[in-house]
Amino acid sequence: MTDNDKTIKALTAPLTAKDFASDQEPKWCPGCGDHSVLQQLKQVLPELGVTPENIVFLSGIGCSSRLPYYLATYGVHGIHGRALPMATGLKIARPELSVWVGTGDGDALSIGGNHFIHTLRRNPDLNVLLFNNEIYGLTKGQYSPTSKIGLKTVTSPSGVIDQPFNTAALTIGSGGSFFARAFDRDGKLLRTILKRAAEHKGTSLVEIYQNCPIFNNAAFEAFATLDSKADNTIYVEQGKPLVFGKNKNRGIMLDGFTPIVVDLDKDDLSTSDLWLHDESDINKASILARFADDESLPRPIGVFYAENRATYEDALADQIKDSQQNGYGTLEQLLKGENSYEIKSAVV
Amino acid sequence: MTDKKKTPRQVNVTSKTSVSVLFAGDSGDGMQLTGTQFANTVAIHGSELNTFPNFPSEIRAPAGTVAGVSGFQLQFSSKPVYTPGARFDVMVAMNSAALKANLKNLHRGGIIIAGTEGFDEKNLKLAGYPEGANPLYDGSLDNYIVFPVPILQLTREALKESGLSSKEIDRCKNMFVLGLLYWLYTLPFEGTMETMYAKFKKNVWMAEANIKAMKAGYYFGDETELFANLGRFDISPHKQHGIYRRVTGNEACAIALTAASRKAGLELFLGSYPITPATEILQTLAKKKKYGVKTFQAEDEIAGIVSSIGAAYGGALAATNTSGPGLALKTEALGLAVILEIPLVVINVQRGGPSTGLPTKPEQSDLFMALYGRHGEAPLPVIAAHSPVDCFYATYEAARIAVEHMTPVICLSDGYLALSSEPWEVESPDNLAKITPRFQPAREPGDSPYLPYKRDERQVRSWAIPGTRGLEHRIGGLEKQHETGNISHDPENHELMTKLRAEKIDRIADSIPLQSIDNGPLTGDLLILGWGSTYGAIKTAVEQALEKGYSVAHAHLRYIHPFPKNLKEILGNYKQVMIPELNNGQLVHVIRDTFLIAPESYTKVQGVPFNEMEILTKITDLLKELKS
Numbered sequence: 001m002t003d004n005d006k007t008i009k010a011l012t013a014p015l016t017a018k019d020f021a022s023d024q025e026p027k028w029c030p031g032c033g034d035h036s037v038l039q040q041l042k043q044v045l046p047e048l049g050v051t052p053e054n055i056v057f058l059s060g061i062g063c064s065s066r067l068p069y070y071l072a073t074y075g076v077h078g079i080h081g082r083a084l085p086m087a088t089g090l091k092i093a094r095p096e097l098s099v100w101v102g103t104g105d106g107d108a109l110s111i112g113g114n115h116f117i118h119t120l121r122r123n124p125d126l127n128v129l130l131f132n133n134e135i136y137g138l139t140k141g142q143y144s145p146t147s148k149i150g151l152k153t154v155t156s157p158s159g160v161i162d163q164p165f166n167t168a169a170l171t172i173g174s175g176g177s178f179f180a181r182a183f184d185r186d187g188k189l190l191r192t193i194l195k196r197a198a199e200h201k202g203t204s205l206v207e208i209y210q211n212c213p214i215f216n217n218a219a220f221e222a223f224a225t226l227d228s229k230a231d232n233t234i235y236v237e238q239g240k241p242l243v244f245g246k247n248k249n250r251g252i253m254l255d256g257f258t259p260i261v262v263d264l265d266k267d268d269l270s271t272s273d274l275w276l277h278d279e280s281d282i283n284k285a286s287i288l289a290r291f292a293d294d295e296s297l298p299r300p301i302g303v304f305y306a307e308n309r310a311t312y313e314d315a316l317a318d319q320i321k322d323s324q325q326n327g328y329g330t331l332e333q334l335l336k337g338e339n340s341y342e343i344k345s346a347v348v
Numbered sequence: 349m350t351d352k353k354k355t356p357r358q359v360n361v362t363s364k365t366s367v368s369v370l371f372a373g374d375s376g377d378g379m380q381l382t383g384t385q386f387a388n389t390v391a392i393h394g395s396e397l398n399t400f401p402n403f404p405s406e407i408r409a410p411a412g413t414v415a416g417v418s419g420f421q422l423q424f425s426s427k428p429v430y431t432p433g434a435r436f437d438v439m440v441a442m443n444s445a446a447l448k449a450n451l452k453n454l455h456r457g458g459i460i461i462a463g464t465e466g467f468d469e470k471n472l473k474l475a476g477y478p479e480g481a482n483p484l485y486d487g488s489l490d491n492y493i494v495f496p497v498p499i500l501q502l503t504r505e506a507l508k509e510s511g512l513s514s515k516e517i518d519r520c521k522n523m524f525v526l527g528l529l530y531w532l533y534t535l536p537f538e539g540t541m542e543t544m545y546a547k548f549k550k551n552v553w554m555a556e557a558n559i560k561a562m563k564a565g566y567y568f569g570d571e572t573e574l575f576a577n578l579g580r581f582d583i584s585p586h587k588q589h590g591i592y593r594r595v596t597g598n599e600a601c602a603i604a605l606t607a608a609s610r611k612a613g614l615e616l617f618l619g620s621y622p623i624t625p626a627t628e629i630l631q632t633l634a635k636k637k638k639y640g641v642k643t644f645q646a647e648d649e650i651a652g653i654v655s656s657i658g659a660a661y662g663g664a665l666a667a668t669n670t671s672g673p674g675l676a677l678k679t680e681a682l683g684l685a686v687i688l689e690i691p692l693v694v695i696n697v698q699r700g701g702p703s704t705g706l707p708t709k710p711e712q713s714d715l716f717m718a719l720y721g722r723h724g725e726a727p728l729p730v731i732a733a734h735s736p737v738d739c740f741y742a743t744y745e746a747a748r749i750a751v752e753h754m755t756p757v758i759c760l761s762d763g764y765l766a767l768s769s770e771p772w773e774v775e776s777p778d779n780l781a782k783i784t785p786r787f788q789p790a791r792e793p794g795d796s797p798y799l800p801y802k803r804d805e806r807q808v809r810s811w812a813i814p815g816t817r818g819l820e821h822r823i824g825g826l827e828k829q830h831e832t833g834n835i836s837h838d839p840e841n842h843e844l845m846t847k848l849r850a851e852k853i854d855r856i857a858d859s860i861p862l863q864s865i866d867n868g869p870l871t872g873d874l875l876i877l878g879w880g881s882t883y884g885a886i887k888t889a890v891e892q893a894l895e896k897g898y899s900v901a902h903a904h905l906r907y908i909h910p911f912p913k914n915l916k917e918i919l920g921n922y923k924q925v926m927i928p929e930l931n932n933g934q935l936v937h938v939i940r941d942t943f944l945i946a947p948e949s950y951t952k953v954q955g956v957p958f959n960e961m962e963i964l965t966k967i968t969d970l971l972k973e974l975k976s
Contacts, residue, residue, distance in 0.1 A: 022822065024834065056814045058658070061825075069822050069835065074814040076661055077824025079684050082654040085619070085646060089655030090814075092642055093617050094662040097814050118647035316642060323637035331610045331777040334603060334639055340593040340774055343394040343585070 015046035022072045033184030033210035034063060034131060038070055040190040041129075045071075048098065048198050055098045056090060058083045060107040063138050064131035064210070067102030081112025084119040084128070088312070091124045095313040098198070101128045105146040106136050109165050113145070121175035122312040123202045129194075130207050132167060135216035153215075167207045168289035168304055172282065177202035177307040179285065181300065184210040185224050189235070189301065196303055202311055223299050234298040236288065241274035244298050251275075252297075259287055259297060279306040359570075360579035361534055366425035367583060368433025369529070372450050373442025373466070374411050375403065375418045378522035382440075383420025385526055389539050391594050391771045394585025395424040398884065400432040400768045400957075403708065412466075412474035417449040426586045430735065430884030432768065434959030438532075440525055442466050442499070445475035447483060456491050459578070461528065463499035463521070495574055499524050506564035510557045520561035527565025532575070534582045537562055591774045597765035598625070600739035600772070601695050602632035605667050606639050607740075608747035612783035614665040616641045619655035621648055621674060624707045625763040626697035629669040649677035653694070657681060660690045663787070663813035665747060667693035671763075672701045672714050679722050682756055684825050686726040686849065689801075689809050691750035691785075695743060698762040700955045709955030710764035712880050713931035718758040719909055719938065725846045727853045729753070730909040732760040734883035737772045739765055742906060748783045753856055754808050760908075762930070764881045764957045786810050791818030800833035801845075806859075807852035854910050863912035868894055868901025873974055874967065875922035877947065879905040879935055882928050882958050889963035900967055908935070916943050926950055926970055928958055 020042045028034045045055065055073040059065035061080035068075025078086050083101045091099045108116050108130050119126070135153065136142040142155040146167065150159040171179045178200045182193040190208065197204035209220045222232045234244040234252065242252035249264045251274040262269055278284055285305035291297040371379045371386070380401055387399045399422040409416035423433035438459040441447040443466025454460070465471075467484050483489050484496050503521040510517065530537045541559050548555035569575055595603070609616035620630040620643065634643045642664075646652040653668045660666035670678060675696045685692045698714045700706025718730045729749050733742035739761055746759035788810040791798055800821045801809050812819040821833060829836035830844055867890050868875075878886045883904050890902040903918060905911075919925055919939070925947040927936045936949040950966050952958055 024822075051817075052820050053817045054815055057822075059824075068824070071822075072820055074820050075822035075824075076658075076688070077822065077826060078654070078657075079680055079825055082650060082681065085651035085654040086658035086661075088651075089617065089619055089644065089658030089666070090662045091658075092644055092655070093615060093659035093664040093666075094814065097662070114647055115651055118651070320637045320640060320642070324640075328640065329636070329638035331607060334606055334610070334636075335775045335777065336591065337593045337595075337603075337774075339388075340591050341392045342591050343392070343587045343589060 015052075017042035017046060020045045020052060020072050022070050024069045026070050027066065028063060029214055031211075031213040032063070033133065033208075033212070034067070036184045036187060037129065037131065037190065037208055037210065038067065040187050040194060041071065044191050044194045044198070045073075047195065050098045054096070055100065057100045057102060058087045058090070059102040060112060061138070062104040062107045062136075063212075064102050064104040064129075065107060067129075081107055081110070082115065083107070084112060084115040084126070087126050088119060088122065088124045091126060092313045092316060095125070095317065099126050101126055103128065103130055104137075105130065105132045105134060105144045105167075109145045109167070109170070117170070117174040120171055120177075120203055120205065123175070123177050123309060124312040125201050125203070127197045127204045128206065130167065130205060131210045132207050133210045133212040133216055134164075134219050135212050137212050137215055141215035147216075151216075166289060166292055168292065169286065171205045172286055172289055172305060176205050176305070177309055178204040178303070179207070179289070179305045180204070180303040181207045181209070183220065183224060183301065184208060193303065196306075200306055202307070202309060232298055234300050236277040236300050236302040236304065238277060238279050238303070241271040241276055243271060243274065254287070257287060259291065261297065279303055282307070359576065361582050362579055363582050363584065365427060365583070366423060366429060366433075367438065367533070367581065368421065368423040368436040369438045369440070370419055370421045370436040370450055370453070371440045371525070372417055372419040372446035373440070373463075373522070374445065375409055375416050376411060377418070377442045378519065379418050379420050379442070382522040382526045383422060385540050385543065386529060387422050387594065387769065388543070389530065389535050389537070390422070390424040391592065392539055393535060394587040395583055396427060396429045396586050396771070397422060397424045397594070398429045398432050398768065398770050400764065410474075412443060412445055412471050414445045414449045414475060417446050419446070419450060424583055426584045428586070430887045431957070431960060434885075434961045440529070442521075442525070443475070444471045444477060444483070448475045448477070454492060458492050460489065460492050460494045461525070462494060462496050463525070464496045465498065465500040467496070493578065497528070497568075497574070502564060502568060503561050506561055507557055510560065511553065512557050516554075516557070520558055523558045523561035524565035524568070527562035527567075528569055530562075531566045531569030532580055534580050537566060587771065592771045593774055594769050595736055595740070595772050596628065596767055596769045597733065597736040597739035597761050598628035598697065598767070599632050600736055601669065601743045601759075601761060602629045602636070604740040604743035605633065605665070605693065605747060606636050606641055607777075607780060608744050608783055609641070609665040610639070611777070611780050612665055612747070612751055612785055614663065614751070614785060617656060617659035617664040617666045618643045619646050619652040619659065619666070619668050620644070621646050621652045621670070623649070623671045623674045625699055625766045626669045626671045626674070626695065628766065629695060629697070649674040650681060653678040653681040653685075653692075656692055657685055657688070657690065660685075660692050661688070661813070663811065665693075665751065666691070667695065667747070669695040669697065671697045671699045671707075672717070673704065675714060675717060675721070682728070683722045683724060683726045685756040686722070686728055687825055687827075688823055689754045689849070689852075690756075690811070691754055692756040693743070693746045693750050694756060694758045695746075696758055696760055697766045698760060706955040708763060710762040710881060710957060711930050711953065711955060712760075712762060712882070713934065713953070714760065715879075715908070715931065715934040715938070718760055725850065727850050727909070728755055729757045729853055729856055729907075730760065731757065731907050732880040732905065733765055734878075734880055734904055734906070736765055736768045736770050738883075740772070740775070744780065745906070748781055749856060751783050751785050752808075753806065753852065754786070754811060755853065760880060762881050788812040788816065788819055790816050799831045801828055802831045803848065803852070806855050807848055857907075857910040857913050860907050860910075860912060862914045863903060863905070863918055865918070866902045866904050867891065869899065870901070871921040872899035872901055873923045874898075874900045874970055875919065875925045876900065876902045876963070876967065877905065877919070877925050877927050877935075877939070878902065879908060879929070882930065885958040885960045885963050886928060888960035889967060892960065892964055893967050898967065898971055900971070905935075908938070911942065919943055919945060923974055924948060924970060926966065928952075928963055928966070930957065
């Protein structure tokens, strides 16, 4: 089935995951977490009510940035670190399109770090999928700006000595309007988060913990296996108390600004004593973001923060509309300008 | 002094063809405003005009020092002028530093109007004159006609009852000078009055104070004996009946991009990062929202161009503007635009380099970077503007080529063109070339699959923009298979695509005008081949050489890549070719390499434009050599 046929079908029958698969075979390594993200995306895209021709996937360079090739939408595989400004330009020019960015920890946070912070503060309506595997994969195993201190790689044979970025804190600190975290291995959660990101108007930053089986295998193992996941992660849901653990008997309370882990069975507490998750509270989101820096706390997943505020392209469109209150400027007006003058007497 | 108009004493009025005037003072003296007002009046009067501001790169360099001198030069004439004048006939020097910095460019016998307060002990010391020396009175200016005028004192007297603070009064001294110059050149001051009332709409008293100072300067000319011997001058108007506007090169670029977007039926998007001397293009376009223009001040030069690539992919007429250091940062993205084969206009307003170099000074040293400054085989069209008004036509042409040939185009301007201005007879929309985007239409069931890299007879691919049904496709920076656009590492395919991309650019030569001779005989001894902002100086020098009966002609290149098809033939019609450039000899390399000839290179790398006398001297010398 060609892309063309798929689109035609789109007009007549409900879209399915197959309609969003391009004719190119993914070239990621077997076992790479990227395969899962692609699968979940193909599940979610048909549910968005947007036809493939109105969706664009943009990317930079890196393993994750191959994403556009495997989706039967419009797509551009750009240059290293620069997917976000490309997406911003496209979104400003064509606000009606659904614009997505596939990027990685190196692409977004190292070479593209400047674009990352500025895009977030401007808040164009983009869905940004940051595949974080804490390693450089495509260039074969160098440490990345999210690699943990001490990680031994080909460029850090004695261990990484630079402090990694905390993606959530960086997003919120940059004025981002949406941050969520998901895992490659938890398809259901990932689909929920992807849909939330698509629905959010503004820059939706989704950090996806993604395993690189070749160069940084099991970096997220503590959060991924059935055994350890329940005790090491906490799923945050709007309006619900922060409960976790295999038996749902542990929770998070706030002592001032300090989160503490409590045992609901032993500490004579009920869920009503716990921290209630509020996606609109930037202070709480900031504390959640810092959980990743404290190994005694479970790693939060889900939507940390979602703020409704004007998108860049809408604000610009409003200004343009305002300046056209007295009519759309004509080419004649443009060429004549505002300070033209007439010379009447012709003296030769 | 009262505001009442006195009966002017009889002062002789002499007719002159051309005058070049420099207003120079400290950065805080308002010389740019004075020059601009004078230029506006001259333009409306109907004179031919060319202006050039010259200011330090520091916003506020130390007051009174040579580094802090700000100047505004203009030449106005009753015949066409193409430069602000090689030397000035009249210099207003508000202080001793202004005199010191500019005296070398004043004609022998030229007029100096000096504000005496700027020649006090303190100012003389700041300007670096030896203790006890004052050029106004020590005979060192005997070769010039010097008028010491207590400008500040006279302004203060005129405004003593204005109610303004003494600081505000002192700030009006530039208006006194303006009035005096209006008197000297028998120009009307009513236009400036209107401007002042418009500018100080909410502070009418400020407008009135400025006007009073201006009139004080005007009547000072009448009343004083100072100018009795010199008299007044009259430059008769030249311009034909018509509607004109005065534009700088940067304004003209901005107008051209907007006009091209209209003509092509596209929305204009400019992704840009502020950089001297290109910023006014962004500033001007930011004010064009009425025309639907979208500007995006990006976080850096890279985001500036990449956002434009995104907008171009979406179907906008996309552009970015920059200067040398910025173009260097954009080179990787330019390569992406080359391989994506999407339209993009890049305006590079050249300045002195390398590195930060001379940020406020013009140079033509980015030609190599424009032609070759990308990794891999990444050819793209390069065109150059040759005057402030021509910035409009060159930029418009860059947009046309970009859209119709699906390629990034570099349009070269420079700091001289960017800030210079000249009158422009208002252009009619009908005179602008059509621009036709090749949008790929939607595909219906049963249509063959869309091939993003299928080319037409000019090797141009189509523009398939998101939102078009049936054209979903993926492209990127990786090499692509011929026609399908799928990733391909096939050796033969890479060579084929490399050659196709080059051929596409070469074939642009089929649709651009042939090179013409601007002035002079079609065959002869010497051809001056110029490009960019050297136009005015070459034009004037060749005019003068032809008047002397020299066998010399002038051709000026707009299209530097690809060259017009007849350029080789033209170059062969002269015994010698001379190429003046504001660099260390770049076009001369390209011409030598392309046509296997040995042109004479004439270069200047001083951060200032050529003047016509330099070119004329070189022409004279070369012709002498040819004869011997």
